[in-house]
Structure formats: structure tokens, C-alpha cells
Amino acid sequence: MARVVVDVMLKSEILDPQGEAVLGALPRLGVTDVASVRIGKRVEIEFDENARNVEEQSRVIADQLLANPVIENFAISIEGA
Amino acid sequence: MARVVVDVMLKSEILDPQGEAVLGALPRLGVTDVASVRIGKRVEIEFDENARNVEEQSRVIADQLLANPVIENFAISIEGA
Numbered sequence: 001m002a003r004v005v006v007d008v009m010l011k012s013e014i015l016d017p018q019g020e021a022v023l024g025a026l027p028r029l030g031v032t033d034v035a036s037v038r039i040g041k042r043v044e045i046e047f048d049e050n051a052r053n054v055e056e057q058s059r060v061i062a063d064q065l066l067a068n069p070v071i072e073n074f075a076i077s078i079e080g081a
Numbered sequence: 082m083a084r085v086v087v088d089v090m091l092k093s094e095i096l097d098p099q100g101e102a103v104l105g106a107l108p109r110l111g112v113t114d115v116a117s118v119r120i121g122k123r124v125e126i127e128f129d130e131n132a133r134n135v136e137e138q139s140r141v142i143a144d145q146l147l148a149n150p151v152i153e154n155f156a157i158s159i160e161g162a
Binding site: 001007025030031035036039041044045047048050064 | 110116117131
């Protein structure tokens with residue numbers, strides 16, 4: 001069974017309020033040497049045994065369902081084809 | 082500058098409604114050989130140049146801010162220490 005991981009992150013020029021919120025909370029944990037925090041989505045897609053072209057299919061899924069191309073980038077990695 | 086990636090995913094026994102929604106939409110894209118879809122968080126933490134113990138600090142951040150230990154697991158990976 002092939003597992004594909006799609007990581008979807010906001011483009012660097014886009015403000016990330018979630019990341020800013022975490023960054024702002026770090027001093028309370030005693031963590032003071034963090035420059036930035038960015039938060040995105042990690043999507044794990046498990047394909048059937050007989051699936052073919054899993055990378056192309058994942059690109060279709062990412063393009064049309066998982067990422068908003070205006071503000072997000074995505075990266076695809078295959079684990080255990 | 083060290084970048085640490087924290088991947089937070091729901092535990093396997095926990096229902097993932099977001100993942101189920103994506104799985105249900107795949108046939109409309111012509112994708113029919115996907116067994117499951119799981120969606121979680123990818124958190125990229127950039128540390129300052131002089132930061133030390135980045136893995137331990139990331140574990141503190143993940144434990145206390147990023148993951149709910151009751152329903153989520155997290156994995157830490159360091160990129161370019």
C-alpha cells in the first residue's frame with residue numbers, strides 16, 4: 001500500500017495568524033529563541049495495493065481539493081511505494 | 082538557522098471527519114483507488130542562529146501548545162541544523 005504525504009503551507013508572503021499566535025505564546029513556555037512559526041496541513045493519502053500513478057493522482061487531489069493555489073504551496077512525498 | 086518540523090496527526094483510532102470528507106469527494110475527481118485520507122497539522126519552527134537544544138525545545142512546544150496528547154500524536158524532524 002503506497003502512502004503519499006501532501007504538505008500544504010501558506011506562501012511565505014501570506015500572514016499566518018495561527019503561527020503568530022503560537023509564536024506569541026512561546027515566552028510563557030520559557031522558549032525565547034524562535035524566529036518564526038508557520039502552520040499548515042499534512043495530508044496522508046493511503047492508496048490501494050493495485051493503485052498506479054499515485055504521484056499524478058495525488059497532484060490532482062492536492063490541486064483541486066487540498067490547496068488554494070492563490071495563497072498556498074504544496075509538496076508531495078511518497079512513502080513506501 | 083535550524084528549522085524543526087512538527088507533524089501532528091490524529092491517533093489512528095480517532096475518527097477524522099475532514100479526511101472522510103476529502104475521501105468522499107475523490108470519485109468526482111476520477112480518483113477511485115484511495116483507501117483512506119488523514120489530515121493533520123504541519124508546524125514549521127525556525128530557531129535563531131544561536132539557539133541550542135532545538136529538539137528538546139520543540140518537544141516542549143509540541144507537548145504544551147501544538148498537540149492534544151489525548152487524541153493526537155506528533156513527530157519531530159530537524160531540517161538543516
